[in-house]
Amino acid sequence: MRRAAVLTAGSWGTVFAKVLADAGARVTLFARDRAIADAINGRHVNPRYLADVRLPDLVRATSSPERALREADLVVLAVPSQALRSCLVEWAPLVGPGAVYVSLMKGMEAGSSRRMSEVIAQAAGVGPERIAVVSGPNLAREIAVEHPAATVVASASAATAHAVQAACWTPYLRPYTNADVLGCELGGAVKNVIALAAGMLEGMGFGTNSLASLITRGLAETARLGTALGADPMTFAGLAGLGDLVATCGSPLSRNRSFGEKLGRGMTLDQVLAEQRQVAEGVRSCRPLLALADGLGVSMPITRQVERVLYEGLPPLEAVKDLMSREPGPEYHL
């Protein structure tokens, strides 16, 4: 039986702990807040993030990272992307020598523009064969109630990808493997920025044509950046690209989309941040993505406008006008 540690007990970490247990693993879920760990052990629910779903008996919780990581052969990481590096300073020394790290995160590190697997490799000092990424159209709330969905397990090592695939295959979650770690992570990070824009459209009252145009052109700029960085273009037509983009831009369950919707209704960044409890990764990831794009001379007009709305106070309607008034060009260009 596999032994998995999941850090931490937020929305996706909690649901993924259920997935792993339903697939047969013994799971220890780390919660910073001892009250959450006690509720999971006593009542099998996470009162802060998933109060109405019973977690399997194979999920136990602890507020001690040492206890969570002891004997774990899978170390599953689900913290806000900007917190990962500092968390690993504390956690990595507690991880056993052969354990595989699994990233569930969909963001880019501010300042370094590093993907989460790159932060893991650097901060934990592990090689790519010990790292996997799980990414796809996986809104936590829907997976929690076992609506069927698919996902991608990406790793540079086929053996690692297959092991993680087996560890998270349940009747309601179907994992596919992919060797393109870069493309899968980029798809997950950029779709959060595009989902902010999708929410803004919703908040401004625009309809389905606007949303479909945004999703399609959002995918175009994701693929442009990805291929310039060396990703496989096919990845962006897959679950971690188009799949996740459609799910996140279309669902009111998405935190990025709801964040954008509030901006679209006229709230400022600070006002939305003050009332948003869960992480909306696109807010902090758009600048590191633009830094990568600028370094390669890649155009990402939607991401650029989202950044201007967030950090320059540009009204969302002005951002739409700017996008629409650019010189028209061919649909496909590099």
Ligand SMILES: NC(=O)C1=CN([C@@H]2O[C@H](COP(=O)(O)OP(=O)(O)OC[C@H]3O[C@@H](n4cnc5c(N)ncnc54)[C@H](OP(=O)(O)O)[C@@H]3O)[C@@H](O)[C@H]2O)C=CC1
């Ligand atoms: N939710 C979803 O549907 C999906 C999310 N993801 C990705 O998973 C990652 C985690 O998201 P999600 O679980 O939804 O986020 P949540 O906001 O729901 O939970 C965040 C978790 O991280 C903890 N945390 C917050 N700040 C820190 C910190 N500075 N140091 C250590 N722990 C911290 C929180 O603990 P506390 O409660 O104590 O504050 C909480 O357990 C993100 O990258 C997201 O994009 C991917 C697929 C689906």
Ligand SMILES: O=C(CO)COP(=O)(O)O
């Ligand atoms: O990544 C997700 C679905 O695949 C969740 O998106 P949000 O972080 O916007 O809720």
